[in-house]
Amino acid sequence: MSSIGIVGYGAYVPRFRISVEEIARVWNQDAQTISNGLMVKEKSVPDKDEDTITLSVEAGRNALARAGIDPTEIGALYIGSESHPYAVKPSGTVVAEALGLPNRLMLADFEFACKAGTAAMQVCYGFVKGGVIDYGMAIGADTAQGRPGDALEYTAAAGAGAFIIGKDPVVTLDHTASFTSDTTDFWRREGQDYPRHGSRFTGEPAYFRHVVSSSEQLLNETGYKPADFAYVVLHMPNGKFPTVASKKLGFTPDQLKTGLTVTRMGNCYSGSSPVGLTAVLDIAQPGEKIFMTSYGSGAGSDSFIFTVTDKILAVRDKAKKTEQYLADKKNIDYATYARLRGKLKV
Amino acid sequence: MPQMSSVPIAWRLQQPRYRLIGTICTKCNTSYFPPRSLCQTCRDKGKIEKHKFPGTGKILTYTVIRIAPEGFAEFAPYAIAIIELEPGVTVAGQVVGDPEQVKTGRKVKTTFRRMYTDGKDGLLQYGMKWELLDQ
Numbered sequence: 001m002s003s004i005g006i007v008g009y010g011a012y013v014p015r016f017r018i019s020v021e022e023i024a025r026v027w028n029q030d031a032q033t034i035s036n037g038l039m040v041k042e043k044s045v046p047d048k049d050e051d052t053i054t055l056s057v058e059a060g061r062n063a064l065a066r067a068g069i070d071p072t073e074i075g076a077l078y079i080g081s082e083s084h085p086y087a088v089k090p091s092g093t094v095v096a097e098a099l100g101l102p103n104r105l106m107l108a109d110f111e112f113a114c115k116a117g118t119a120a121m122q123v124c125y126g127f128v129k130g131g132v133i134d135y136g137m138a139i140g141a142d143t144a145q146g147r148p149g150d151a152l153e154y155t156a157a158a159g160a161g162a163f164i165i166g167k168d169p170v171v172t173l174d175h176t177a178s179f180t181s182d183t184t185d186f187w188r189r190e191g192q193d194y195p196r197h198g199s200r201f202t203g204e205p206a207y208f209r210h211v212v213s214s215s216e217q218l219l220n221e222t223g224y225k226p227a228d229f230a231y232v233v234l235h236m237p238n239g240k241f242p243t244v245a246s247k248k249l250g251f252t253p254d255q256l257k258t259g260l261t262v263t264r265m266g267n268c269y270s271g272s273s274p275v276g277l278t279a280v281l282d283i284a285q286p287g288e289k290i291f292m293t294s295y296g297s298g299a300g301s302d303s304f305i306f307t308v309t310d311k312i313l314a315v316r317d318k319a320k321k322t323e324q325y326l327a328d329k330k331n332i333d334y335a336t337y338a339r340l341r342g343k344l345k346v
Numbered sequence: 347m348p349q350m351s352s353v354p355i356a357w358r359l360q361q362p363r364y365r366l367i368g369t370i371c372t373k374c375n376t377s378y379f380p381p382r383s384l385c386q387t388c389r390d391k392g393k394i395e396k397h398k399f400p401g402t403g404k405i406l407t408y409t410v411i412r413i414a415p416e417g418f419a420e421f422a423p424y425a426i427a428i429i430e431l432e433p434g435v436t437v438a439g440q441v442v443g444d445p446e447q448v449k450t451g452r453k454v455k456t457t458f459r460r461m462y463t464d465g466k467d468g469l470l471q472y473g474m475k476w477e478l479l480d481q
């Protein structure tokens with residue numbers, strides 16, 4: 001049986017950044033303590049005219065450029081986000097039209113807090129494996145919002161990762177499994193601008209239990225050990241959580257650091273582990289294995305094992321790399337940020 | 347701006363707005379944007395097909411809008427430029443980012459953005475804007 005995996009991938013990160021220091025200054029808090037605690041220096045901020053739809057189009061264009069396939073060969077598009085611009089009207093329809101995908105297309109928007117993008121990857125994988133479609137596109141994208149003054153405001157960011165799943169891949173998707181439970185650590189009711197969260201409850205029973213259980217479950221089922229992987233990517237609500245969880249699992253800081261994009265761009269929710277994975281794919285060498293676990297509040301985690309093939313060398317330079325997006329930035333002050341994000345209600 | 351919120355007009359303009367799709371007369375090799383269904387040279391002897399323009403161009407001229415029309419105030423100040431897609435084919439579009447950086451002759455590439463937000467409950471309209479490429 002021919003292998004299945006990622007045939008093309010792409011990221012998009014908006015250009016604006018606001019530093020943790022600048023946000024702390026406005027709220028009269030100690031920037032150094034917060035920045036060190038979160039392990040986040042600055043976060044990405046979308047422009048006025050950027051949202052989950054526009055971020056998805058840009059990341060999707062990069063994935064298509066790398067895959068080198070005709071967009072009309074794609075049979076499914078699933079976008080995971082918790083900031084779809086319309087409450088009713090799928091983001092995916094606009095994205096599909098903008099990318100030139102065909103009308104013979106399976107499509108839905110996915111929601112599962114921050115793990116809807118990796119859930120989309122699993123669905124595409126299943127459809128390709130089952131022979132229903134040749135290629136499926138999965139996107140995780142968000143323009144996350146934190147209530148002014150809330151702890152989330154330091155990290156809530158914007159970004160997207162897109163993956164085309166198909167046969168004859170540049171990175172094989174070898175195994176995937178999930179861990180799910182009814183755990184309410186973070187939520188937003190219909191019609192509300194900002195989410196609420198269970199503060200300290202978001203750590204141990206939520207993020208750590210699901211990320212660690214899902215990862216251990218897949219490692220046990222496949223017989224792999226952390227040392228078998230060159231890289232690990234975990235969902236990044238901040239820098240500290242994945243650092244602590246990866247250590248618990250037996251991964252080293254060296255395995256984690258490449259995919260730890262949160263320190264320079266904040267948490268882009270459904271785009272978090274997907275963007276981390278793109279940063280790894282930009283530099284990983286043929287033969288290397290990658291372990292990834294996402295996390296979505298509510299709660300669940302999706303774990304994946306990938307192996308990089310030598311085909312990656314021919315595709316990675318065909319689109320803007322994640323490191324270039326992170327480096328290509330413009331810092332703004334809180335007043336500009338508040339204006340861009342519509343935080344001033346008049 | 348009643349026209350901006352027209353659902354049928356927005357739908358008909360999707361291909362040019364989303365993907366820079368115009369037309370080309372394959373008989374005399376003249377391309378058109380916005381798309382034309384009749385070649386201006388060959389008239390009814392021409393053969394018109396869809397044509398996707400590459401997502402890059404050059405600024406021919408521009409103006410900075412400081413007092414924006416209704417529905418666009420959130421973007422002001424911003425630059426509107428006439429961009430050459432191919433020799434003889436131009437398109438008008440908004441250049442994102444700092445309008446002070448916009449100069450005649452600079453190269454630009456497309457960026458997919460929200461064009462217009464129709465109040466609190468109307469349509470969101472999307473399409474191509476332009477961003478400056480590094481000099």
Ligand SMILES: [Zn+2]
Pocket residue numbers: 371372373374375376385386387388389392393
């Ligand atoms: Zn002609």
